[in-house]
Amino acid sequence: xxxxxxxxxxxxxxxxxxxxxxxxxxxxxxxxxxxxxxxxxxxxxxxxxxxxxxxxxxxxxxxxxxxxxxxxxxxxxxxxxxxxxxxxxxxxxxxxxxxxxxxxxxxxxxxxxxxxxxxxxxxxxxxxxxxxxxxxxxxxxxxxxxxxxxxxxxxxxxxxxxxxxxxxxxxxxxxxxxxxxxxxxxxxxxxxxxxxxxxxxxxxxxxxxxxxxxxxxxxxxxxxxxxxxxxxxxxxxxxxxxxxxxxxxxxxxxxxxxxxxxxxxxxxxxxxxxxxxxxxxxxxxxxxxxxxxxxxxxxxxxxxxxxxxxxxxxxxxxxxxxxxxxxxxxxxxxxxxxxxxxxxxxxxxxxxxxxxxxxxxxxxxxxxxxxxxxxxxxxxxxxxxxxxxxxxxxxxxxxxxxxxxxxxxxxxxxxxxxxxxxxxxxxxxxxxxxxxxxxxxxxxxxxxxxxxxxxxxxxxxxxxxxxxxxxxxxxxxxxxxxxxxxxxxxxxxxx
Ligand SMILES: Nc1ncnc2c1ncn2[C@@H]1O[C@H](COP(=O)(O)OP(=O)(O)O)[C@@H](O)[C@H]1O
Ligand SMILES: O=P(O)(O)OC[C@H](O)CO
Numbered sequence: 001x002x003x004x005x006x007x008x009x010x011x012x013x014x015x016x017x018x019x020x021x022x023x024x025x026x027x028x029x030x031x032x033x034x035x036x037x038x039x040x041x042x043x044x045x046x047x048x049x050x051x052x053x054x055x056x057x058x059x060x061x062x063x064x065x066x067x068x069x070x071x072x073x074x075x076x077x078x079x080x081x082x083x084x085x086x087x088x089x090x091x092x093x094x095x096x097x098x099x100x101x102x103x104x105x106x107x108x109x110x111x112x113x114x115x116x117x118x119x120x121x122x123x124x125x126x127x128x129x130x131x132x133x134x135x136x137x138x139x140x141x142x143x144x145x146x147x148x149x150x151x152x153x154x155x156x157x158x159x160x161x162x163x164x165x166x167x168x169x170x171x172x173x174x175x176x177x178x179x180x181x182x183x184x185x186x187x188x189x190x191x192x193x194x195x196x197x198x199x200x201x202x203x204x205x206x207x208x209x210x211x212x213x214x215x216x217x218x219x220x221x222x223x224x225x226x227x228x229x230x231x232x233x234x235x236x237x238x239x240x241x242x243x244x245x246x247x248x249x250x251x252x253x254x255x256x257x258x259x260x261x262x263x264x265x266x267x268x269x270x271x272x273x274x275x276x277x278x279x280x281x282x283x284x285x286x287x288x289x290x291x292x293x294x295x296x297x298x299x300x301x302x303x304x305x306x307x308x309x310x311x312x313x314x315x316x317x318x319x320x321x322x323x324x325x326x327x328x329x330x331x332x333x334x335x336x337x338x339x340x341x342x343x344x345x346x347x348x349x350x351x352x353x354x355x356x357x358x359x360x361x362x363x364x365x366x367x368x369x370x371x372x373x374x375x376x377x378x379x380x381x382x383x384x385x386x387x388x389x390x391x392x393x394x395x396x397x398x399x400x401x402x403x404x405x406x407x408x409x410x411x412x413x414x415x416x417x418x419x420x421x422x423x424x425x426x427x428x429x430x431x432x433x434x435x436x437x438x439x440x441x442x443x444x445x446x447x448x449x450x451x452x453x454x455x456x457x458x459x460x461x462x463x464x465x466x467x468x469x470x471x472x473x474x475x476x477x478x479x480x481x482x483x484x485x486x487x488x489x490x491x492x493x494x495x
Contacts (some may be wrong), residue, residue: 005074005135006446007063007235010241011056011166012083013102013265016060019438023075025460027433031062038099043106047101048171051089052166053173061147061254066228071233077174078239078432080227080437081166082248083189086141088152088214089169091160094177097152100166101141104347108140109356121207129204130188130277130298132354138165139191143208156211163214165189167240169218170266175226182216182225182298185245188288193218193430195277195288198296219262220291221245222448241319243437245289247407251431251439254454257399260434261386263410265312267304270387270391271397272297282392283351290444300396302351302389306383307359308410310344311490314378320371324410331376331415337479338373341486342365342381346353352392354493361490379413383420384483390424403427407436421482422471424474432462 005021010017014037024178033055037048064071071443084103089096101107115121116133125133135141142163145152155161164172168182187193187200192210194201200215219225225237241249244262248270251260261267270289277286278296289299306313311324321327343349345358362374393398404426411417411430423430433439446452 002073003070004451005143006442006451007074007077008441009056009060009062009077009079009170010243010438010447011052011079011170012442013082013104016052016055016059017438018056018063019435019442020069021439021442022065024386025439025442025452029063029067031059031066037102039106043109045102045466047085047104048461049089049096049100049169052100053170055306056170057206058301071230071235074230074233074235075451076236076238076445078441078443078448079167079170079229079237080241080243081170081186083165083186083242083244084138084147085166085168086134086163087166088142088145088163090155092322094173097155097161098145100169101135101144103431105141106135108144109134111140111143119401121184121492124203125191126279128194128196128201129191130279131191132283132285133191137189137191139204139208139210139322139389142210143228146209146313148212156214159213160296161214166281168216171225171237171240174227174228178247179226180216181225181437182242183219183221184288184291185241187220189242194357195286195298198307221444222292224448225423236449237447238448241290241441241444244270245287245299245465246438246440246444247436248272248289248440249437250433250438251405251407251456252457253405254458257397258405259393259401260405260407260436262380262408263406263416264408265307265309267382267408269301269302269309269386269393271393273300273397274298278397280392280396282396283354284389284392285351292444292447294361300393302392304344304382304385305348305350306346307385308408310342310346310381311377311410314375318374320375325412327375327379328415329411330378332371332374334376338369338376340373341371341483342374342377343490344381344385344492348486351386353487355491357494358491359493361486361493363486363489365383376415379416380419380423382410382416383423384480386420387423401426403429405429405431407434409433413489417467419430421467421469423476425469425471425473425476427469428467429463430465430467432464479487
């Protein structure tokens with residue numbers, strides 16, 4: 001029997017990627033296409049929903065053609081995606097009524113501040129959706145389109161309007177308008193899904209004036225969602241999860257307490273908290289990790305909104321480096337501590353600080369500070385912010401991390417990973433496949449078609465490199481205390 005394949009569609013914030021895996025879980029091919037980011041106004045971030053689908057489809061075609069794969073040998077397709085990003089479209093024509101409003105878009109922050117003033121609502125949102133009221137999530141983005149786009153209002157009145165996050169939008173198009181569905185992990189990022197009752201939350205829908213008729217059906221993450229036809233072959237769409245939950249799955253964090261940190265544009269730290277939702281006292285989010293084997297698993301999540309994006313700023317904004325990977329070399333040129341701190345609060349600070357008015361800051365400059373110090377401090381800021389989240393997570397869960405599993409583009413940086421281990425005092429394990437998001441989606445799809453079991457995934461997980469903490473405790477404490485001082489001074493900046 002020839003080789004069989006599973007395909008992962010990974011629709012990220014800045015690009016669409018399709019990854020081809022063989023039946024042993026090895027990557028055989030990748031095709032990637034960047035997508036345009038549209039910034040119509042200060043704080044607004046949009047994308048063209050048609051381009052999102054077309055670019056994804058193009059990379060899917062490319063990966064099949066470039067690797068001479070016979071479509072008959074593709075057993076299943078998994079979808080993973082940037083989460084929260086909101087698309088509304090005409091049910092009859094499939095035409096979007098407005099651009100996709102991206103998760104980073106803060107146009108609804110005024111509305112969110114008004115909602116936040118209601119203490120009962122704050123508690124309700126946390127206890128039922130697992131989230132904090134914030135423009136990050138889909139709910140107020142849907143409301144904004146309903147209130148501001150005349151075409152949406154008209155279609156809504158006729159019952160001809162559909163909502164979806166990017167997974168749902170791709171699924172709808174891949175199945176030629178036959179399937180309108182999402183999975184638990186994506187639904188749990190909308191702020192209108194009740195993560196305890198596993199249904200759309202009627203109170204939130206009423207409060208925001210969102211009709212339930214426009215919402216997708218919510219399914220487990222391993223499920224036969226529909227079919228995609230390629231060269232007359234019917235391929236099942238058999239797995240789906242939001243990108244950060246997919247990475248948790250790809251890193252085989254199946255047990256309570258297992259945690260991964262993905263270092264991409266942002267950094268997303270997720271801990272599996274088992275079969276019951278765990279609520280945070282430190283501003284972390286409670287989210288659904290996945291639905292599988294007739295049950296759901298929950299996770300605690302904390303995010304660093306600007307992580308790899310700060311390295312892009314060194315490259316494109318300050319032009320201190322030509323390539324992101326060069327940051328490792330320059331950071332290593334600094335002998336000893338630089339005593340410079342960069343707080344990457346370009347878009348405020350998330351958990352555990354939650355300060356929308358914090359701003360990016362640099363501290364500790366002296367006459368001998370040079371480019372290498374800034375690069376080193378920017379890399380270190382990703383590790384400090386991750387430590388902030390890990391401490392919050394350990395306090396919430398009562399679980400002390402034995403090791404941190406890492407993945408994502410920026411975890412390729414050895415300086416950053418060694419510093420991360422040092423500042424945590426914990427071993428860091430870099431996965432062999434740092435494309436854990438795509439891997440997780442492939443695993444879900446493979447399980448969905450009966451190719452793999454969870455045990456195969458556990459066996460398949462390989463560590464490419466371990467980083468052991470060598471930093472002395474006294475030094476760790478001193479550096480981290482200074483970091484906290486830097487954070488406190490970057491807060492409450494914007495009026
Ligand atoms: N070797 C490196 N050192 C530091 N940062 C890196 C390195 N390689 C990539 N990055 C950063 O990681 C990000 C890309 O990682 P990726 O996982 O592809 O992100 P995403 O899925 O969010 O697009 C970019 O922001 C880039 O600046
Ligand atoms: O596309 P990424 O990798 O930046 O991930 C975005 C997250 O899903 C946003 O919640």
